[in-house]
Amino acid sequence: MIVLKVFVAWFVLTFSVSSVADELMQFSSALNKTRYQSLIEELRCPKCQNQNLADSASGISVDLREQVHQMIEDRKTDQEVIDYMVARYGEFVLYRPQQSSATILLWYGPFILLGLGFFTFAVVLIANRKKREALL
């Protein structure tokens, strides 16, 4: 039975008239494709509620994806693509906010909190040790 299935599948795949599909976007290298993918995931669609360029089906996202694709193939760096988008659509399009004096708290806040947390941990443990020594 399995042999038959394999044969049928082989037959279908080999002799049917089928062309192999093209990728909708062609890249000159695998690296470019990866860069493109991660860039459109980090850029926000300027028109949508809250979607990145990769997930959005809106017209402007299609245009901007094509723009990113072209800039990458034109050997522009990631930063150049980002600067291009920010110049036109503002900081709003970056899902990864750029580091500046206004976003310091955003980027370092969690680690400051972590430090505070460890500090509290130490304080509580030391207080406990003192309490126990007092009891002895």
Add this chain to the structure above:
Amino acid sequence: MLPEIGQFSLILSLFFALSLAFVPLIGYWTGNRLLLETARPLTFIMSFLVLVSFVILGWSFAVDDFSVLYVSQNSNSQLPIWYKLSALWGGHEGSLLLWVLILVGWCSAVALKIKTLPKDIGPIVLSILGMVSLGFLAFLLFTSSPFVRLLPNAPADGGDLNPLLQDIGLIVHPPLLYMGYVGFSVAFAFAVAALITGSLNSSWARWARPWTAASWAFLTLGITLGSWWAYYELGWGGWWFWDPVENASFMPWLAGTALLHSLAVTEKRGVFKSWTVLLAIFTFSLSLLGTFLVRSGVLTSVHSFAADPTRGVFILTLLLILVGGSLLLYAVRAAQVRSSVSFGVTGREAWLLLNNILLTVLTLTVLLGTLYPLIFDALDLGKISVGAPYFNTVFTPIALLLIVFMAVGPLSKWHNTKPSVFLWPCLVSAVLSILISGVITFIYEFNLIAWLSLSVALWVVCLSFGDWFIKVSAGTKGIIPRARQLPRNYYGMLLAHLGIVVTLVGIVLVSLNSSESLLRLSPGDQASVAGYEFRFDALEQVKGPNYVADKGHFTAYKNGLPVAELHPEKRLFTTRQQVMTEAALDAGFTRDLYISLGEKLDGSAWGVRIYVKSFVRWIWLGGLMMMAGGLLAALDKRYKRRVNDHA
């Protein structure tokens, strides 16, 4: 006539909520037992009245009563009956009614179990829950009544439910999510009752534990289902987007997880008493904050309801009264709490403290990222976005650190632990996990992050089973009797911790080992993605109950053998003229095949997205395990005993 009865029933329940909020409290302050004992019947009547209006609204949906504005906005006569019924919570007003129904449901559950509580605590807990109910009933009635009528000009048909919501996901996701969200109100009520009565000993923690575990289990399931729904419904295979509204449900989950653990310490050892009270308030406040963010329109999200500033003002006032009031009470009362118990550096108390600190930092991180754009805008600094790249960078390392410690904690003993207890299990687990994950990473050519994460995952697995083995092999009774003696609580913990690991493995593999292709395909074409051959067999036009669709027929082959048939659709919903992508997927234990139709290109060609997603099911499998663990802990026998048994 019926909708008016529904409205009237809601108004009546508001009065009962008002009585429930104050009468038992007055009874408590004046020492009047009779007034205290009204709490239970008041709760039941209030709940029954809300149930009546909920059923009436459901009925209006079922019989297509489009004279009701809310029904006409969210339903349509063409809609299948199960979507008509779930359309009840498809919009702001109805989902708020569901919120209230679930809230009074929890109130009734507490009222049913009131005998397990001391005589003066139970009514006060119900009273606090009555205040929360009062607030939300008032919100529902004054700003968002679902029973507003369009008489005498009732439309002939309704505007239809958003096609995105015409799905099994909408039927189950919101009720479960709300069960969790709202369930934290019980722990909140216990904490506030403890503050009011001044009985901030460890017993309130024992009462609150099963309720918290149950709500946590529901919230876990709700979030898991939401993630799964987004994955197949939105058509691009994402399962978590760090959208503000998702974060709004994730924050109470994180805080609730911390609460579960700190309740355990407070109950067993009587330490961290005031911290646990604060955490209970904090967790429910985050639930309320989520409700505010979703319904006030202050944030831009794919999930938010139509915004209305008056609603925003109302919820903000509610938030101010409930959260501000309880925090003020806390600030005044918690100073009296002094802990007399002490513990050592290696005691389980210290490990659970670490757990709480890390979970709190994680909660605040999500809070910071979610609210930063809002604060930025409020200060007129401009518009920024904080999304997945930020959270992945900042949240992940702290979460991994937490998971590493999560594995070690269960080995420890209360008060103090001999270092040798940790030494061997940790050493063996570290070597095993680093080696095994190293081999896997080498074979599959993963990167360093994958190695690290898989090591962490295996580390937890080794230590969890190691800990279980040490526990059951100690003593002389034999393994099976010992294993049966371990409490459900313990197995719940084990299951939930392993669930975290299963989810972690899913997340790592789906993000590192998945393939995605956006292809141009005509019927007859084939494409190969990640070792699978996909053949576009045919395209046909089909007609659904309220839509027409282009339906693709695809067959996936592996090594020449057909493994799956997939039928993605592009649907046009006729009432709203809205196009929806209905992805097709073949689910598997180690991989999902996922196809969605994009745009129609020239000729017979279509843009087609094909994904092969590695281990994506594990993300939700882990969620289910966590939920089961939470339920197991909630059903631990210890909680069933009554108060007088302890006396």
Add this chain to the structure above:
Amino acid sequence: MRKFLLFVPLVIFLILGTFFYLQLGKDTQYMPSALIGKNVPSFKMVSLKTDQVLTQDDLPKQPYLINFWGTWCPACHIEHPFLVELAEQGVTLVGVDYKDEKSLAEQWLAQKGNPYTMILMDELGRFGVDLGVTGAPETFVVNASGQIVYRHQGPINADNWSEIKGYLQ
């Protein structure tokens, strides 16, 4: 010290509450343009009417509006009569026919009237991207020195015109 610490959660909550209050009722959809205070970007585009290549030097020297429209855009149908009215009042309008076809655009203008002093053909939407446009209709206010001072998304109508007019100095 301990007593003071217990008030910290309340204080943080009140501060957050204040921010929430400030944000209520704000239009979260409103997006300020990134080009406010900047000059109109340089371009080379074909004129719909004359088929000549135009550049930024051909733009009007007095304050004017740049209006993005297209025959495919339903909201532009609603907006168009109001633009005709504005043109009659003497407002200078530069039209950008955005991602559209020439023949359709000519037909549209013949039927509905032409409020524009010049119309640029932006068939691929490149100029639109340079101006940070996300759809149509969208309108920019440019002052006499050629700087963009305001951007409006969505159709202009009698209700919002008074605000836009304020920028047109």
